[in-house]
Amino acid sequence: MTATPxxxxxxxxxxxxxxxxxxxxxxxxxxxLAIPLAMFLMWVIGPMIYSFYLSLTxxxxxxxxxxxGLRNYVRLFNDRVFWIAIANNAKWVVSFITAPVILGLALxxxxxRNIPGAKGIKSAFYSPYIIAPVVIGLIWGWMYQPANGLFxxxxxxxxxxxxxxxxxxxxxxxxxxxxxAIWRQVGYVMTLYLAGLQGVDPSLIDASMVDGANPWxxxxxxxxxxxxxxxxxxxxxxxxxxxxSFDLVFVMxxxxxANSSSVLANMxxxxxxxxxKMGYGAAIAVxxxxxxxxxxxxxxxxxxxxxxxx
Amino acid sequence: MSKWFKFASVLVMLSMLIALGACAAPAPQxxxxxxxxxVEKEKVVEKIQxxxVEVEKPVVQxxxVEKTIExxxxxxxxxxxxxxxxxxxxxxxxxxxxxxxxxxxxxxxVTHSTVAHEDFKQAIRAYLTSSQxxxxxxxxxxxxxxxxxxxxxxxxxxxxxxSEGWNESYxxxxxxxxxxxxxxxxxxxxxxxxxxxxxxxxxDKLGLEPPETWEEFLxxxxxxxxxxxxxxxSGTKNAWPAAAWFDYLNMRVxxxxxxxxxMLGKEKYDDPRVKKTFEYWAELLEKGYFIExxxxxxxxxxxxxxxxxxxxxxxxxxxxxxxxxxxxxADFDFFRFPIIDPNVPIGEDAPxxxxxxxxxxxxxxxxxxxxxxxxxxxxxxxxxxxxKRLPTNTEVDxxxxxxxxxxxxxxxxxxxxxxxxxxxxxxxxxAEKGMAAFQAFWxxxxxxxxxxxxxxKERALIFAEE
Numbered sequence: 001m002t003a004t005p006x007x008x009x010x011x012x013x014x015x016x017x018x019x020x021x022x023x024x025x026x027x028x029x030x031x032x033l034a035i036p037l038a039m040f041l042m043w044v045i046g047p048m049i050y051s052f053y054l055s056l057t058x059x060x061x062x063x064x065x066x067x068x069g070l071r072n073y074v075r076l077f078n079d080r081v082f083w084i085a086i087a088n089n090a091k092w093v094v095s096f097i098t099a100p101v102i103l104g105l106a107l108x109x110x111x112x113r114n115i116p117g118a119k120g121i122k123s124a125f126y127s128p129y130i131i132a133p134v135v136i137g138l139i140w141g142w143m144y145q146p147a148n149g150l151f152x153x154x155x156x157x158x159x160x161x162x163x164x165x166x167x168x169x170x171x172x173x174x175x176x177x178x179x180x181a182i183w184r185q186v187g188y189v190m191t192l193y194l195a196g197l198q199g200v201d202p203s204l205i206d207a208s209m210v211d212g213a214n215p216w217x218x219x220x221x222x223x224x225x226x227x228x229x230x231x232x233x234x235x236x237x238x239x240x241x242x243x244x245s246f247d248l249v250f251v252m253x254x255x256x257x258a259n260s261s262s263v264l265a266n267m268x269x270x271x272x273x274x275x276x277k278m279g280y281g282a283a284i285a286v287x288x289x290x291x292x293x294x295x296x297x298x299x300x301x302x303x304x305x306x307x308x309x310x
Numbered sequence: 311m312s313k314w315f316k317f318a319s320v321l322v323m324l325s326m327l328i329a330l331g332a333c334a335a336p337a338p339q340x341x342x343x344x345x346x347x348x349v350e351k352e353k354v355v356e357k358i359q360x361x362x363v364e365v366e367k368p369v370v371q372x373x374x375v376e377k378t379i380e381x382x383x384x385x386x387x388x389x390x391x392x393x394x395x396x397x398x399x400x401x402x403x404x405x406x407x408x409x410x411x412x413x414x415x416x417x418x419x420v421t422h423s424t425v426a427h428e429d430f431k432q433a434i435r436a437y438l439t440s441s442q443x444x445x446x447x448x449x450x451x452x453x454x455x456x457x458x459x460x461x462x463x464x465x466x467x468x469x470x471x472x473s474e475g476w477n478e479s480y481x482x483x484x485x486x487x488x489x490x491x492x493x494x495x496x497x498x499x500x501x502x503x504x505x506x507x508x509x510x511x512x513x514d515k516l517g518l519e520p521p522e523t524w525e526e527f528l529x530x531x532x533x534x535x536x537x538x539x540x541x542x543x544s545g546t547k548n549a550w551p552a553a554a555w556f557d558y559l560n561m562r563v564x565x566x567x568x569x570x571x572x573m574l575g576k577e578k579y580d581d582p583r584v585k586k587t588f589e590y591w592a593e594l595l596e597k598g599y600f601i602e603x604x605x606x607x608x609x610x611x612x613x614x615x616x617x618x619x620x621x622x623x624x625x626x627x628x629x630x631x632x633x634x635x636x637x638x639x640a641d642f643d644f645f646r647f648p649i650i651d652p653n654v655p656i657g658e659d660a661p662x663x664x665x666x667x668x669x670x671x672x673x674x675x676x677x678x679x680x681x682x683x684x685x686x687x688x689x690x691x692x693x694x695x696x697x698k699r700l701p702t703n704t705e706v707d708x709x710x711x712x713x714x715x716x717x718x719x720x721x722x723x724x725x726x727x728x729x730x731x732x733x734x735x736x737x738x739x740x741a742e743k744g745m746a747a748f749q750a751f752w753x754x755x756x757x758x759x760x761x762x763x764x765x766x767k768e769r770a771l772i773f774a775e776e
Contacts, residue, residue: 061435062461075771080764081746146603147615168603170753254548257605258750273432275739 048289054282061278072283082284085262088174089243089291092263095178096185096242097235103182104189104234105227109219111190112197122194126187133184137251140180141167144252167253170260177248177261185241189234196230197223236299243292264288389676390421392437392444394430399632403696410692411683418676428548438463443668445677446684451487451498451662452730453737458666464495465667465674470682479705483728487662497685498664500699502628503718504554504731505644512539512622520645524562524590527648530622531599540621541599545607546752549745552604553732554625556748557659560587562650566657566727573735575773580766585758590650592755605749616642627661628698628718643714646721655726661734662702743768 055072059065076082107125111118128136143150144166155163166176200223208218246265249255255262255270262270264284272281395404401424408422423444425433430448437443438458449455458464471477471494477485480498488496508520513530516537521527531541546552560569564583571577572584594600601612601621610633615621617638624630625647634642649656665684667677683689690701694708698715700722701708708719722728733741747765751758 062439062458062463144606145611146606165603165606168606168753170750253605256547256549256746256749257753258746270742275742276435277739 051282051285051289054279055286057279057282059278059282060276061272062276065279068279072280075280076283076287081259081262081267082264084259085264085267088261088263089245091174092178092181092242092245093239095182096238099182100185100189100238101231101234103186105193107186107190108193108197109223112194122190125190128184128186129188129191131184133247134251136180136184137248140176140183140248141252144176167261168257170257173253173257173261177245177252180252181242181245181248185238189238192230192234192237193227196227200226232299232302236295239295240292243288243295264291386417386419387673387676388419388421389446389671389673389680390423390444391446391680392430393422393424393448394427395448396424396426396430397629397632400629400697403693406696407684407689407692410689411680414683415679418679420680434458438668441670442672443670445671445673446665446667446680449496449664449666450730450734451484451496451664452734454734455487455496455664455666456490459490459495463669465669465671465677466493466495467497467667467678467681468494470494470497470678470685474682474685476685476703479703481702481704484662484702488664496664496666497681498662498702499684499690500664500693500697500701501660501662502699503721504558504625504627504647504659505718505721506623506625506647507616507630507642507644508623509616509619509621509641510643511641512619515619520643521648522645524648524650528593531594531597534622535597535599539619540601540615542594542623542625543601543612543615543621544604544624545609545612546604546749547606547608547611549749550731550733551609551626552748552752553741553745554627554659555591556587556744557729557732558625558647559590559650560584561657561727561729562647562654563587563590565654566729567655569657570727570729570735573729573732575736575740575769578766579769580762585762588751588755588758588762591751592758595752595755600752604752627659631698631714644717646724656724657727657729658722658725659731660722660725660728661731663699664702737772740769740772743772 054065056067056069057065058068058071111122111125146152146163146165146168149166151166152163164172167173204222204226205218208222213221244265245263246269249261249263249266250269253261255266259267265288268281268284268288271277271284391408393404395401404424405422408420412418412420434447434449437447449458455464471488476494480488484498485494487498488494512518512534513520516533516539518530518533519526521530534541544551544555557569560572563586568577568583572579572581578584601607601615604612609626612621612624613630613633616624617634631639631642646658665681667674667681671677685703687703687705690703690706693699694701694706694711694715698712698718700715700719708715711719729735732744736744744765747761750761
């Protein structure tokens with residue numbers, strides 16, 4: 001994506017702009033960039049470096065920070081809750097790159113035809129995405145409520161005598177939250193795929209049909225490869241969304257019962273702002289950042305490489 | 311080229327203007343003006359006073375009266391008060407108190423903002439360390455306040471204590487809670503008791519009496535369960551309601567002295583005495599006396615079960631009554647947490663709430679005036695009347711209090727030791743780990759040895775850093 005503006009500039013060169021003017025106004029783009037760059041330095045790079053620094057201190061939010069070397073990290077890697085959070089983050093990532101992607105693609109394929117009411121159905125599926133996550137957490141929290149919630153009321157009505165405790169059950173809590181998150185994510189993925197399908201030339205599909213492909217073969221060998229740039233975007237967005245999952249966890253269980261549904265972002269918040277261990281919280285943030293940065297790096301590397309091939 | 315240049319320079323200028331505007335935006339300049347005017351007036355008044363003192367001494371007292379009149383003509387000081395009283399009933403009372411204060415001090419306006427209880431606990435650090443902290447804040451007495459006092463974040467209000475005569479009118483225990491190194495920093499204003507609340511209708515229907523001993527308590531639980539009533543409710547989504555069970559069982563089994571030493575990190579969590587506490591707790595859990603899936607509920611969520619007579623008892627602070635509907639309040643009463651070992655001294659949880667001011671409060675005089683009002687007989691009487699919290703100021707006449715408050719005061723008078731609460735008696739981090747451990751124990755009591763071993767590891771680590 002970042003490479004696209006460069007291409008017209010390169011193409012413009014053969015038009016023989018005066019090279020003298022170019023070299024004199026070399027600074028003009030930087031004037032335009034100055035403000036966004038200053039903001040970027042101030043609000044993104046600055047805090048990032050500061051977090052790295054804080055993770056090496058024992059800052060409690062009030063006293064002056066004191067450097068303690070890598071003690072926060074040593075402690076973190078020996079913290080049982082940290083490994084629970086990592087495992088839960090892995091559950092989030094795996095769930096997010098499978099369920100919403102498959103469901104969203106299936107919905108997009110179905111709704112891409114001109115069936116009556118398609119617009120209404122599309123809006124209905126997209127609507128969870130425009131609701132604030134906190135509200136979704138509350139709504140699903142009520143549905144999961146063991147005594148009078150929707151799920152258990154239905155289960156009891158059909159004769160289940162001992163319905164699960166959902167969010168109160170340490171083995172189920174994380175999956176319950178992920179289910180709510182997937183419900184929110186599906187409509188968004190569907191919209192991305194619908195946009196992607198607009199770019200698929202229908203004559204290609206027609207041609208494959210003429211050549212005797214059945215609908216599955218047409219999908220598998222024509223549409224799916226053409227959608228691969230969208231899939232890359234979807235997968236990367238899903239991974240990043242799943243890694244920063246915090247709001248639903250915080251609203252629905254606060255990481256409980258007994259840390260069983262904790263994720264890194266939630267653990268970081270509780271350590272930093274509840275237990276007043278800013279240094280320790282910063283160390284968790286740094287680990288989370290490195291994991292996210294790894295995925296973003298893979299993404300950029302893939303996209304840049306493929307775009308340069310054009 | 312020149313076009314580019316012009317456009318670029320206009321852009322730069324615009325951005326600089328915006329930046330300048332952003333710098334000029336904050337309002338405190340106006341506030342500062344008002345403050346300096348106050349100081350000037352006070353100076354003038356004081357000069358007059360000293361002159362008078364030189365001429366004839368007896369008039370001093372009347373001059374002091376004149377001074378206060380002078381100040382009321384002074385421009386208005388706008389002080390900031392941040393409160394965690396976010397539940398509906400206390401929130402209303404909080405607003406009333408501010409209004410009553412303003413009627414008395416027309417020269418001070420109070421910007422009153424309320425932040426949700428749990429969020430406030432986290433936001434207070436940002437408040438106190440900012441360059442413009444709120445002047446007055448609600449907070450908890452004891453260790454929680456001590457943390458900030460030790461770091462020099464809290465305003466010394468010894469002068470308020472002496473001028474208001476609180477060194478006489480407040481009991482010694484509350485004085486000690488507010489004092490560090492001989493100086494006072496805190497105004498304790500109210501406290502409340504914890505007890506087992508129960509629905510009288512349920513008890514009457516089944517012919518039950520409030521239990522006094524552990525055996526009687528187990529019997530009551532058994533009868534309730536046999537009759538299809540959940541014996542005990544709790545909502546442990548925020549883990550603190552579970553901590554109440556630990557506090558009480560530990561104090562009843564091992565005595566308050568051991569309990570408080572454990573809170574201070576002087577005893578170990580893998581001590582066999584701690585395990586004994588958990589064995590009593592496990593008995594209740596294994597017999598199914600607690601509501602199922604307690605961790606799914608917030609503390610208020612289970613109150614309907616009690617009101618609808620589907621459940622019997624709830625170990626809670628007095629504030630539970632704030633959330634019980636008006637028409638059902640008469641159905642509820644409480645009893646002291648049952649005695650397990652009669653030879654063990656009785657400890658009770660009675661958390662004390664109050665107020666303090668920031669050390670670098672922008673309006674320290676207004677803050678002190680407000681604190682003085684909050685600790686006064688008038689304000690405490692109002693809070694006691696509306697919310698049934700107990701007043702700390704002994705000048706408040708408690709003889710007219712309703713029977714519940716009388717009973718609560720009796721309960722605390724009979725106690726040998728008053729604890730604050732698990733998350734106030736120990737450090738915030740230890741409280742967080744401990745309460746997570748209680749949740750883990752609640753879902754699987756058989757894991758007790760692993761849970762306590764883990765907790766002991768945390769305790770050693772946390773208190774080694776202190």
